[in-house]
Amino acid sequence: MKVSKVAQSTARRIFRLCSKDGQVNEEHLRIAVTKLAEEKPRDYRGMLQALRRLLQAELVKKQVTVESAVDLNKATSSKVKKSLCSQYGDDLNFDFKVSPELLGGMRIRVGNDLFDGSVKARLERLQESL
């Protein structure tokens, strides 16, 4: 569904009004969405669609995927959590995965940022340089 520019800018405005210090206030956003669905202003579907996209982008920013070749022990995982929280804020959602193809090390993705310290990536870099 194509969202009009007006709907997009209105959705952005609603989203901004429901956020404080870069954090989305869930309660406020819920009220805004309910009001939109009830009052059905012109192009309200587009607005809801744009709001969904903005919220999704916001959630992706806070999503952390930690991949490792073997299962991480508690001490290591808490160390990873602590160092990432100090860099990106406390409200991160962690997802730990085991990927044997990494051979060793870790691959951490926070939103759009990727920290690849896996043995596989290092071998690839070595292959490229040779």
Next chain:
Amino acid sequence: MSSILQELEAQIANVSTSVEKTNIGIVRETGDGVAKVEGLSDAQLNEMIEFPGGLTGLALNLEEGEVGVVFLGDGKHITEGMECKATGKLLSIPVGENFLGRVVNTLGEPIDGKGDVSAADQYPVEKIAPGIIKRKSVSVPLQTGIAAIDAMIPIGRGQRELIIGDRSTGKTTIAIDTIISQANQNKAAAEGRLKDHKPVYCIYVAIGQKQSNIARTVSILEDAGALDNTTIVAASASDSATNQFLAPYSGCAFAEYLMDQGKDVLIVFDDLSKQAVAYRQVSLTTSSPTGT
């Protein structure tokens, strides 16, 4: 054997083992040589984007949460869900004096089958032009070798000249003859027959022409002995619109390198109306402004 060992050790020492932060994105849709990428929050305009399979893309349209990336090559293997990463580098091409006498594509890769070219430097395709204060006023003439032009509408070094005319009236011929004339003058100056002559190097940018026409131009220059001081940047009609749109910028990067070495350069864009068509095509597919 020991030298190979040392070389290998040096190569391994050069490989960075530290963890680097990279900005990544996921391909949301692809088609018409353009990928819409979600993520890439740190991407800059005209930044090179790395796709799987060694394909490079160019970030041309930055939107909120989405980036329009045009492929600089064949992007048929790129599918939805693939990961790509920002390189942090603006589009740049290899340049150098070794490119004289060669035919290259928009990305500076040789296409004449004469092997690799060792580049002296990497130059960005998009560079701010020197300001008006920095430029010298035109004082040295550029002899085209065509008596009518040199007598009635002389051209100076540091000047732009538009060659305008109906189709098949000899616009390309004027440009090619001028390039050949520069080569002859350079030779005469080297032999001491022409005094106080600073050699002029030539860049010929062929945009949207048939490959057969480009091959004919190359052979004309070769036969006249003018290819040795000429670089040909070819973006033929069979190349992608992006390559045709970027070809003049690449040609300019080659010329700017020679200019920075204190050399005089003649650059011919043949022709810019096809580049305008290519730009329109690119901007319509990336939904960026088509310009005026």
